[in-house]
Amino acid sequence: MKTALVTGASSGIGLAIACAMTQDGYDVYGIGRTFPELVPFHPLVCDLLDTRQLLQLVDAVRSERDISVLVLCAGTAYYGLHEEISPSKISEMVRVNLESPLILTQHLLRDLKRAKGTILLLSSVTAEHAAPRACAYGATKAGLSAFGKSLFEEARKYGVRVITVQPDLTDTQLYRHADFQPEKGKDTCLDPQDIAAAVLHALHAPFVVSEITLRPQLNRISKKNRSL
Numbered sequence: 001m002k003t004a005l006v007t008g009a010s011s012g013i014g015l016a017i018a019c020a021m022t023q024d025g026y027d028v029y030g031i032g033r034t035f036p037e038l039v040p041f042h043p044l045v046c047d048l049l050d051t052r053q054l055l056q057l058v059d060a061v062r063s064e065r066d067i068s069v070l071v072l073c074a075g076t077a078y079y080g081l082h083e084e085i086s087p088s089k090i091s092e093m094v095r096v097n098l099e100s101p102l103i104l105t106q107h108l109l110r111d112l113k114r115a116k117g118t119i120l121l122l123s124s125v126t127a128e129h130a131a132p133r134a135c136a137y138g139a140t141k142a143g144l145s146a147f148g149k150s151l152f153e154e155a156r157k158y159g160v161r162v163i164t165v166q167p168d169l170t171d172t173q174l175y176r177h178a179d180f181q182p183e184k185g186k187d188t189c190l191d192p193q194d195i196a197a198a199v200l201h202a203l204h205a206p207f208v209v210s211e212i213t214l215r216p217q218l219n220r221i222s223k224k225n226r227s228l
């Protein structure tokens, strides 16, 4: 049985991927802060901003299992005009969305080379496009996609697959700090299960699916009702 470590496994896309991989036969260790009551994998409670605790936790898993798949899905987003995003929010986005994937990859890369394993980076379509009112978030995702491109070239000769996933608007809690949300309806946004299905497809492919972009047919947002 292959062992996978999945960050962001407590919610949204990461939760869908962790559940789908478990169902597919992986032994999944999922990192998050607040998990639903019952998950079908091993939940590991950790704040990614606490690098020391994070690496200790990962080492505890490594001492028992050979991790061969690393899914870096955790992310956080604050929206608004850039002058309105506080330094602490900028720092949180840079650290969760970009620094933690870079550090976790560095920590596990030798193991993954030995295992001829897979690294999957959850970036975003905002990596490729202008993201007004999400300038800092977009910059972290552009950085993550750039990391994925370089890492793919660096690690491919060692048998490591690097897959960068760039979804568009997806119905999750990511928009908890925004004044808008994905509009519910047919084809208006992606469902986390769509992304999990694409990830499984890429994991099973007999070649490297180095980049995946997923987009809903329509892509619609709606304003939140502030009076509620």
Ligand SMILES: NC(=O)c1ccc[n+]([C@@H]2O[C@H](COP(=O)([O-])OP(=O)(O)OC[C@H]3O[C@@H](n4cnc5c(N)ncnc54)[C@H](OP(=O)(O)O)[C@@H]3O)[C@@H](O)[C@H]2O)c1
Residues within 6 Å of the ligand: 007, 008, 009, 010, 011, 012, 013, 014, 031, 032, 033, 034, 035, 046, 047, 048, 049, 073, 074, 075, 076, 096, 097, 122, 123, 124, 125, 166, 167, 168, 169, 170, 171, 172, 173, 174, 175
């Ligand atoms: N939703 C979209 O439209 C969309 C589009 C493109 C890309 N993405 C990317 O997809 C990824 C997953 O996001 P999502 O949409 O599924 O949003 P989500 O439901 O809010 O999930 C975010 C996940 O990241 C974890 N996380 C955030 N900060 C953390 C921290 N300091 N320590 C530990 N875990 C932390 C959360 O854990 P807790 O909840 O337990 O704190 C949660 O599991 C993100 O990288 C996001 O940028 C999302």
